[in-house]
Amino acid sequence: MLALEGITHRYRDGSTVSLPTWQGGSGEHWAIIGPSGSGKSTFLHILAGLLRPAAGRIVVGDQELHRMGERALDRFRGRHIGLVFQTLHLVAALTVTDNLRLARYFADLPRDDTRIRTVLGRLDIDELADQYPHRLSQGQAQRVAIARALVNEPLAILAAEPTSALDDRNCRQVMALLTEQARESGASLIVATHDGRVREYMEHTLELAPGTSEAHHA
Ligand SMILES: Nc1ncnc2c1ncn2[C@@H]1O[C@H](COP(=O)(O)OP(=O)(O)OP(=O)(O)O)[C@@H](O)[C@H]1O
Ligand SMILES: [Mg+2]
Numbered sequence: 001m002l003a004l005e006g007i008t009h010r011y012r013d014g015s016t017v018s019l020p021t022w023q024g025g026s027g028e029h030w031a032i033i034g035p036s037g038s039g040k041s042t043f044l045h046i047l048a049g050l051l052r053p054a055a056g057r058i059v060v061g062d063q064e065l066h067r068m069g070e071r072a073l074d075r076f077r078g079r080h081i082g083l084v085f086q087t088l089h090l091v092a093a094l095t096v097t098d099n100l101r102l103a104r105y106f107a108d109l110p111r112d113d114t115r116i117r118t119v120l121g122r123l124d125i126d127e128l129a130d131q132y133p134h135r136l137s138q139g140q141a142q143r144v145a146i147a148r149a150l151v152n153e154p155l156a157i158l159a160a161e162p163t164s165a166l167d168d169r170n171c172r173q174v175m176a177l178l179t180e181q182a183r184e185s186g187a188s189l190i191v192a193t194h195d196g197r198v199r200e201y202m203e204h205t206l207e208l209a210p211g212t213s214e215a216h217h218a
Helices: 040-047 070-080 096-106 113-122 138-150 168-185 196-201
Strands: 002-010 016-018 022-024 029-033 055-060 081-084 156-160 188-193 204-207
Touching (some): 002 040, 029 196, 040 055, 040 156, 081 138, 096 113, 113 138, 138 168, 156 168, 168 188, 168 196
Parallel strands (some): 029 188, 029 204, 156 188
Antiparallel strands (some): 002 016, 002 022
């Protein structure tokens, strides 16, 4: 189960964002859709435990993230949440395989190169195992990012704007990859995007209303 309940986040400049209460069942696929500024990134970062809200509850699996300390939160995220974020780049100095090894290492999971080969194979990029990130095309890098999100067998895969820069054909391909891989792993899939095309690939949609934030006037 995934849930956000009564979340209000206060950014450092004092502006606050309130998110609607939401519940997703395990293994469900959700599109979080809304215009710019509606809170999609805030939603995803709160659910990943990357932002700590001023108020509200965050539930992932059987854990209450709002009650966890920083270290426990980092460990939990590394172990149970697969992030596909545009700004979360691969480590340039490491091969694809070493990037995936690192993801396991950070989650305190034992080295498992068989698992890594399996995941790369599922995404049809086994031949990139020893490649460095700068040698990858954008589409290949995206597959590697998805592989890295899957390698620890997460409870939930959270993806931010995975399709915004893609034409219809590549949009379909990436959404097929994400939904198939999530299904095979039994993971929940949460895609936050302003790209309305994503709706047709997902079972559930949460629409965020424009301007859910309140500017703080000092
Ligand atoms: N670092 C920040 N400091 C202050 N306010 C912020 C910050 N990040 C976001 N906000 C505010 O919070 C609200 C929600 O922003 P958020 O980034 O979650 O929206 P979004 O739906 O992801 O938008 P976009 O589609 O443009 O990425 C907006 O009003 C925004 O101005
Ligand atoms: Mg955003």
